[in-house]
Amino acid sequence: MKKNTLILAAISFAVAAGFAQAREAQKPPKADASMQKVLDALASLGGKPIETLTPEEARKQPTPADAVKKVLQEMGRSTDPEPGVTVKDMTVPGPIGDIPIHVYTPEGxxxxxxxxxxxxxxxxxxxxxxxxASPRALAKMANAIMVAVDYHQAPEHKFPAAANDAYAAYTWALKNAKEINGDPGKVAVGGESAGGNLATVVSMMARDKKETIPVHQLLVYPVVNNDMTNASYKRNEAAKPLNKPMMEWFFKHYSAKPEDASNPYALPMKAATLKGLPSATVIAAEIDPLLSEGKAYADRLKKDGVKVTYKEYKGVTHEFFGMGAVVPKAMDAEKFAAAQLKKSFDAQRK
Structure with missing residues (x-):
């Protein structure tokens, strides 16, 4: 009897330990000190959970960029945009109306x-x-013009509105690069999160439509799939500033119909093949639900014969890119991305 009691106690302890480990595994990794400062600043701004709001309300919430400004103020540093880049606001024609663009030009x-x-x-x-902060930093570091696109957004304009706008802006840049002092033979695409999705979708569209493909695609924690059961979704389900409920909310508003979930122009991992796409740089953050799918996409690109450089940054969250003013790893990521762009541009014929 005593032996059985000991066995049961051991089993109970093992089960309890297993549950404790499972709970621990679901906790997001710890942010490094500089990243945590930004997260604390964001929390102090009093934003409400995006997934509980209407799109109109969500657009008025404090952003990670606001948190960076607060950290700079607390450090007694300027919040003015970094000098050395000029910005010109323009519009270009799109499928459902004019598309605002912002042309960031470095000195020279x-x-x-x-x-x-x-x-x-x-x-x-x-x-x-x-x-x-992102296109401004990349323009300066890569010595390149950034044509930043304000595509039409959901739910007012559901899929494929953003993708079609993104492609229209790309083809405009190909045809009008000289007008903005750009080189039409050296046009790349890039973006962050949903913007990373659009960058690789534009690359697919260019390939499929037999248009000139971009010379490179810079994909910073891109949205490429809707599998919310993978390892990083589980581990970062409650992460900040991006979590699983927010991603569910975004997908709900973006999708026009159920079959969108199988459309590669909505979710690039659904593509039959990624062959023929331009070389890619994929940047990932450890504390991000999108970590696993970004790595899987990089692997898939490689498998399909695309040259890929992948880099994951530990101790930082989704949205860290562009925070180079206060997060050292963000500065490193910006420099890395710019160096990859320069390599791709230099590889083109003069």
């Missing part, structure tokens, strides 16, 4: 290489102004 003579840049925000919120 030119003509410069060009990258068409797509901001994040789950296809629903944010704009180029929110993400200003």
């Amino acid at each position: 003579k030119g003509p410069f290489p060009v990258m068409v840049y797509y901001h994040g925000g789950g296809f629903v919120i944010a704009d180029t102004k929110t993400y200003d």
